[in-house]
Amino acid sequence: MGATGAVGQEFIKVLEQRRFPVASLRLLASARSAGKKLTFRGEALSVEELKENSFKGIELVLGSAGGAIARQFNPIAVAAGAVVVCNTSAFRMDPAVPLVVPEVNPQDIHWHKGIIANPNCSTIIMNVPVWPLHRANPIQRMVVSTYQAVSGAGAKAMAELEQQARDWAAGRPLVKGAMLHQAFFNVFSHNSRIAQNGYNEEENKMVNETRKIFHCPEMRVTATCVRVPVLRAHTEAINLEFSGPMGEQQVRDILSKAPGVRIVDDRGNNYFPMPIDAASGDDVLVGRIRQDASLPGGTGIDLFVSGDQIRKGAALNAVQIAELL
Amino acid sequence: MGATGAVGQEFIKVLEQRRFPVASLRLLASARSAGKKLTFRGEALSVEELKENSFKGIELVLGSAGGAIARQFNPIAVAAGAVVVCNTSAFRMDPAVPLVVPEVNPQDIHWHKGIIANPNCSTIIMNVPVWPLHRANPIQRMVVSTYQAVSGAGAKAMAELEQQARDWAAGRPLVKGAMLHQAFFNVFSHNSRIAQNGYNEEENKMVNETRKIFHCPEMRVTATCVRVPVLRAHTEAINLEFSGPMGEQQVRDILSKAPGVRIVDDRGNNYFPMPIDAASGDDVLVGRIRQDASLPGGTGIDLFVSGDQIRKGAALNAVQIAELL
Numbered sequence: 215m216g217a218t219g220a221v222g223q224e225f226i227k228v229l230e231q232r233r234f235p236v237a238s239l240r241l242l243a244s245a246r247s248a249g250k251k252l253t254f255r256g257e258a259l260s261v262e263e264l265k266e267n268s269f270k271g272i273e274l275v276l277g278s279a280g281g282a283i284a285r286q287f288n289p290i291a292v293a294a295g296a297v298v299v300c301n302t303s304a305f306r307m308d309p310a311v312p313l314v315v316p317e318v319n320p321q322d323i324h325w326h327k328g329i330i331a332n333p334n335c336s337t338i339i340m341n342v343p344v345w346p347l348h349r350a351n352p353i354q355r356m357v358v359s360t361y362q363a364v365s366g367a368g369a370k371a372m373a374e375l376e377q378q379a380r381d382w383a384a385g386r387p388l389v390k391g392a393m394l395h396q397a398f399f400n401v402f403s404h405n406s407r408i409a410q411n412g413y414n415e416e417e418n419k420m421v422n423e424t425r426k427i428f429h430c431p432e433m434r435v436t437a438t439c440v441r442v443p444v445l446r447a448h449t450e451a452i453n454l455e456f457s458g459p460m461g462e463q464q465v466r467d468i469l470s471k472a473p474g475v476r477i478v479d480d481r482g483n484n485y486f487p488m489p490i491d492a493a494s495g496d497d498v499l500v501g502r503i504r505q506d507a508s509l510p511g512g513t514g515i516d517l518f519v520s521g522d523q524i525r526k527g528a529a530l531n532a533v534q535i536a537e538l539l
Numbered sequence: 540m541g542a543t544g545a546v547g548q549e550f551i552k553v554l555e556q557r558r559f560p561v562a563s564l565r566l567l568a569s570a571r572s573a574g575k576k577l578t579f580r581g582e583a584l585s586v587e588e589l590k591e592n593s594f595k596g597i598e599l600v601l602g603s604a605g606g607a608i609a610r611q612f613n614p615i616a617v618a619a620g621a622v623v624v625c626n627t628s629a630f631r632m633d634p635a636v637p638l639v640v641p642e643v644n645p646q647d648i649h650w651h652k653g654i655i656a657n658p659n660c661s662t663i664i665m666n667v668p669v670w671p672l673h674r675a676n677p678i679q680r681m682v683v684s685t686y687q688a689v690s691g692a693g694a695k696a697m698a699e700l701e702q703q704a705r706d707w708a709a710g711r712p713l714v715k716g717a718m719l720h721q722a723f724f725n726v727f728s729h730n731s732r733i734a735q736n737g738y739n740e741e742e743n744k745m746v747n748e749t750r751k752i753f754h755c756p757e758m759r760v761t762a763t764c765v766r767v768p769v770l771r772a773h774t775e776a777i778n779l780e781f782s783g784p785m786g787e788q789q790v791r792d793i794l795s796k797a798p799g800v801r802i803v804d805d806r807g808n809n810y811f812p813m814p815i816d817a818a819s820g821d822d823v824l825v826g827r828i829r830q831d832a833s834l835p836g837g838t839g840i841d842l843f844v845s846g847d848q849i850r851k852g853a854a855l856n857a858v859q860i861a862e863l864l
Contacts, residue, residue, distance in 0.1 A: 357778045434834070504737030505737060507738065
């Protein structure tokens with residue numbers, strides 16, 4: 215559902231790369247995209263219009279067509295006998311719906327009632343390296359700042375940033391439309407709506423979804439979510455305050471064994487996680503691992519991480535959930 | 540001193556714009572730049588090679604030619620009777636040298652012995668809005684993440700980012716050299732050396748210089764400094780932990796009267812500080828003013844700020860110091 219979007223197209227790629235046991239694949243999208251051809255395992259498949267009767271005989275739905283579509287069609291798909299792994303925010307905070315990062319809370323898939331929610335991209339990329347540290351030494355408070363790719367705003371936003379770069383190089387005026395602000399040679403506070411508490415929706419997702427995924431409703435998190443002119447990997451500066459002393463070497467030891475994590479932390483060569491290295495990969499890159507000098511007793515750690523927003527932040531995580539199922 | 544660099548050229552512009560009472564101006568740079576012409580008040584002046592005898596009759600030296608040059612020539616300029624406002628890091632932490640942000644500690648110019656240091660750019664941009672808040676309610680701890688323009692790495696880094704954009708648009712391979720990593724469509728941990736404590740030099744500057752400027756040697760600060768593909772304004776996400784409760788409205792009231800600060804905080808239109816708006820301006824833009832939900836008792840505030848690295852972060856601040864003198 216949403217096959218022609220940035221995440222939809224990545225779903226197809228990930229299913230193919232991971233040899234997911236697909237017997238037959240149906241590509242569902244809006245009427246506008248119907249008839250378009252997309253390739254799966256060397257075969258050109260036609261995109262079909264998403265309709266109420268689209269789910270006959272379907273066992274698994276991977277959804278990334280936006281919240282309104284999810285609210286309308288997820289219950290229909292479930293009624294037809296499918297399990298929906300939903301990449302929109304529509305059902306994430308529903309107490310009846312598990313919210314799953316396979317490296318963190320795989321056990322939560324067992325209590326689903328037809329829908330399993332895939333978390334927000336920035337949340338997933340933060341949770342993968344932070345969870346094993348939290349298990350070793352409970353985290354009291356997190357302060358995170360993001361450097362988010364435009365891919366999170368969709369395929370049109372990626373095309374817009376690329377077009378702005380071409381227009382700048384040609385001396386033409388820059389055009390915007392998919393994004394509220396110019397992305398090229400700029401940085402802006404995340405485009406989501408500002409909620410009552412002064413945080414934007416993306417920041418509130420990072421706070422609330424982390425609490426649900428970690429089963430830690432009291433976890434204290436503050437986040438500042440920001441877009442940068444990067445195409446498809448999110449980077450995050452994460453400050454962690456632990457319950458007890460936590461050394462750099464202990465963090466390195468834990469993260470070197472953590473699933474989904476790759477340490478990139480070469481101080482001598484000033485080589486750390488970068489979105490151009492994280493892009494199109496499966497791992498969350500983690501570096502700048504250092505003791506926070508501002509917290510007493512060695513209870514603080516700073517990290518700098520980068521992960522592909524479309525893959526681990528969306529399509530890969532959803533397919534990993536489907537693999538667990 | 541260093542007239543042909545990014546900051547040197549901005550010095551000339553700022554002196555002109557602020558009608559600084561210049562009787563005569565000498566443009567000093569390396570032998571390589573000697574003979575080059577730069578315009579001041581409509582007059583073309585020749586760049587001269589910096590030599591030991593360059594300071595005869597000079598009252599004020601504005602220096603931005605790098606630490607080694609400053610260490611060699613600042614004492615010579617002082618011996619010749621000049622006061623040096625030095626934009627390099629060479630003398631900043633010298634206990635005999637004042638380190639001044641005019642909006643914060645103007646009184647410190649009085650005890651200079653010939654050299655006054657201009658702080659690090661990220662430090663200045665953070666200190667201008669944070670100082671008036673600290674005066675009202677002492678800050679216990681700060682967590683800051685930066686989104687730094689490439690201008691901080693010099694005019695060559697700016698030209699390199701622009702060339703990478705042109706090369707990308709033309710489908711050519713991207714070339715780097717002025718910067719260790721590709722800046723275009725990327726983000727990387729600040730290029731300065733990683734110190735013994737795991738922080739890079741830029742981060743340690745933000746911590747140590749803030750303590751000196753604020754006369755607050757116990758101030759707890761942790762920083763993550765990051766380069767983004769932006770030409771000339773630095774942006775920062777700042778988390779502040781106060782001694783007592785600090786409300787959003789109180790912060791707004793204080794900052795609306797603070798010198799050098801302009802509040803840009805339009806939640807309804809999702810309009811907040813952006814480097815394209817801060818560039819070439821004098822003010823530090825401040826927005827995303829909100830109560831930190833992760834700290835108990837309303838003692839936390841989050842801010843998002845942006846200021847021109849070459850102006851307030853360097854040339855303007857130095858000329859303001861000269862104006863105080």
